[in-house]
Amino acid sequence: MATEMLVSAAPNGSAPLARTDVDFFHENGFLRVASVFTPEESQAQADDLDRLAREWATVDRRWSGPWRKVYMDEDEEQGAGLEAMHELHCYSRVWLDAVTSPRLIACLAPLLGPDIELHHSVMHTKPPGGQVFPMHQDHPFYPHDDGRYLDVLVHLDDTCHDNGEIRFLAGSHKQGPFEHIRGTEEEPSAPHLPTDEYRLADSVAVPAKRGDVVVFSYYTVHGSYINRTNRARRMVRVGYRHPHNRQSGDAAGRPGILVSGYRERRGEEPLLF
Ligand SMILES: O=C(O)CCC(=O)C(=O)O
Numbered sequence: 001m002a003t004e005m006l007v008s009a010a011p012n013g014s015a016p017l018a019r020t021d022v023d024f025f026h027e028n029g030f031l032r033v034a035s036v037f038t039p040e041e042s043q044a045q046a047d048d049l050d051r052l053a054r055e056w057a058t059v060d061r062r063w064s065g066p067w068r069k070v071y072m073d074e075d076e077e078q079g080a081g082l083e084a085m086h087e088l089h090c091y092s093r094v095w096l097d098a099v100t101s102p103r104l105i106a107c108l109a110p111l112l113g114p115d116i117e118l119h120h121s122v123m124h125t126k127p128p129g130g131q132v133f134p135m136h137q138d139h140p141f142y143p144h145d146d147g148r149y150l151d152v153l154v155h156l157d158d159t160c161h162d163n164g165e166i167r168f169l170a171g172s173h174k175q176g177p178f179e180h181i182r183g184t185e186e187e188p189s190a191p192h193l194p195t196d197e198y199r200l201a202d203s204v205a206v207p208a209k210r211g212d213v214v215v216f217s218y219y220t221v222h223g224s225y226i227n228r229t230n231r232a233r234r235m236v237r238v239g240y241r242h243p244h245n246r247q248s249g250d251a252a253g254r255p256g257i258l259v260s261g262y263r264e265r266r267g268e269e270p271l272l273f
Helices: 019-028 039-055 074-079 093-099 102-112
Strands: 030-033 116-123 133-136 149-155 166-168 181-183 188-192 204-206 213-217 222-224 235-241 258-260
Touching (some): 019 030, 102 149, 102 258
16 A cells, blocks of 8 residues: 655755655656755745735636535535636746756756756645645646656645645556546536546655655646645645647647756757747
8 A cells, every 4th residue: 555655855955866766756756855945945935925825816716526526525615715826936036936946956857857948837725625636647737748747846834634735646657648537518627537546545645844845747646635724735836848848739839938958959940939
């Protein structure tokens, strides 16, 4: 049975990952890296996140779908929200520094290679009573051509079972993209996996501390329980990709900021717009 024992951590966030960390990531599809951000950096990030939440964020983007009734009773379901906004780094210098942090990027390079492009950042704040996330991959939310894509959860609060720490199905990334349930026009649903086959109860809990990051492949199946505490659980997800891993669909070819390395031109590839 999967347990928390699977979680690895770099002893010092300023050092590149150890070989065992890289092996752990490739085997399991996720990795907690401790103390990537200093207490001062985390405080500045939390202060700007709180201001962004007051002034810009929306509570209208909670995930929909019939799966909500599997994991939450009627009262919980009614109240289960999410505070969200995209691209924090376009609104706050502190967050631009966070998503381009050399200490963070040094942890990603051994997993993704030296050339790394920022794709997105998104606030994931679970207020008290904040929603369950059913098991899913992130790939269907922003599909790209291949697996060279890392998601990073920057922790602004310590997480535990009671406030809904992130949880993973260890090794699931090895199977590549899965077909997800997407709902219908009458009954829309956020992409998710069948709740009877992919159970939160079978996943590995990865509690983390403020200042830690949890890195995972966008193919790794994950989810989280409701926040049962009376305090918000603040987290920001940041997506990074190899610059040649093209996004499919409407956003194909949309460039992001290069946070490491160089964008090689492939043949007569056109100029970015
Ligand atoms: O905020 C959470 O607990 C879940 C995060 C998540 O599912 C995601 O970033 O895709």
